[in-house]
Amino acid sequence: MSTTQNNSGNKTLDPIQDPISPYYLHPCDSQLLLVPIPFNGTGFNDWKILVTITLSSKNKLAFINAQIPQPNSSDPNFKAWERINSTIICWFMKVLDPQIARSVLYFLTAQEIWQNLEERFGITSGTQIYSLAQQIFDIDQGSDCLCTYFTKIKMLWDEFDTSNPLPTCNCTNCTCGINSKLLQMREEQRLILFLMKLNPAYKTIRGNILMQQPLPSISYAYRLIMQEEKHSALVSPINPTTDEVIGLVAVNKQKFYNTNTNIASQSQNITYRPPHYGTNNINTRKSNLFCNYCKK
Incomplete structure (x- = not known):
């Protein structure tokens, strides 16, 4: 070396x-x-x-x-x-x-x-900012789970922050705290937007979060809603959909029809057979009569 x-x-x-x-x-x-x-x-x-x-x-x-x-x-x-x-x-x-x-x-x-x-x-244009703002406005949870929905909107927020960052105060020994106030204001606006686009199933927990003073952070609100989602998945009964019920009824009707059809077809093939039925039985009966007559 x-x-x-x-x-x-x-x-x-x-x-x-x-x-x-x-x-x-x-x-x-x-x-x-x-x-x-x-x-x-x-x-x-x-x-x-x-x-x-x-x-x-x-x-x-x-x-x-x-x-x-x-x-x-x-x-x-x-x-x-x-x-x-x-x-x-x-x-x-x-x-x-x-x-x-x-x-x-x-x-x-x-x-x-x-x-x-x-x-x-790397230079951001007004068109890019407009497109990102439109995507953030149009997004909602829909059929996505909470994790997927939050990931989508978080990615758009991060890209928007990079394209359009908040102004910062560069004053020496600044005491106004404008930077922290701007960050807090943006955090509250995004929390409200995040709650607005949730599915109606979360309206109760959403109301509880909005009643808190001061409003919690987005991370804390997400954690509360995630706990509610897991709790609902554990306690809610499994309710079949309308299509599943209709399909189940149709299957049961078909099974009932097939069973009755088989019983009816089997009944038609059954013929009553009286005692001593057939030629051999008749001859046997006659021989028994003659034997009884001879015995007398």
């Missing part, structure tokens, strides 16, 4: 060999896949979050956000930087649609590729 010596005489690891250095690459990193699904031009915000999480876990996020700019060719870390830059570009090419990857192929640094993608796909 190579080492270097600083001005104080202490030996330090080469950045390429130091695991805590951003210039360090593990042998397995060459096969790294930043995200499981390639970016095809839609859902950039979700893709961006996944990429930044992966790069941060590999201690390489500083190479795309300009925290580690390209050094001069005479810098001792130039070769290491060049190696990391090429590696990140290769990671990008693996998780981009072939057409998008071709459009950024001639950029020399990973930072340039990242900036270009943000400029092309």
Whole structure:
């Protein structure tokens, strides 16, 4: 393992060999896949979050956000930087649609590729905000379970927050607390919207939540409604639907008809047979009469 010596005489690891250095690459990193699904031009915000999480876990996020700019060719870390830059570009090419990857192929640094993608796909338009707001307004629980319904609306909220974030106060030593007030107001509005779109079966628990002062958080309300859903599934009887009842009646009628038909057909095939029926029985009876007459 190579080492270097600083001005104080202490030996330090080469950045390429130091695991805590951003210039360090593990042998397995060459096969790294930043995200499981390639970016095809839609859902950039979700893709961006996944990429930044992966790069941060590999201690390489500083190479795309300009925290580690390209050094001069005479810098001792130039070769290491060049190696990391090429590696990140290769990671990008693996998780981009072939057409998008071709459009950024001639950029020399990973930072340039990242900036270009943000400029092309990360800028939010009024049309996107309108579309997200319309989807949030139109969503309701319907036939979905509570977990599925909450997941759908939560995904839309997250995407809307990324596209249209709340303003923040940047005053030094701010005492007005405007940031927390805005967050609280948005939380209450979304709680009411979430409760409005629930099925009528939850009207009782919905009323209990709305009567609380102050209003609970969305997470707490979700937990209460989930408990109510589980409780209702345990205590409610299993009531057959109208179609199931009609089908059951039809089956029973068919069984009753088939049973009576079989009994009637069997009755027609049964013929009464009196005692001594047939020729042999008649002859036997006559012989018995003669024998009795002779005995007299």
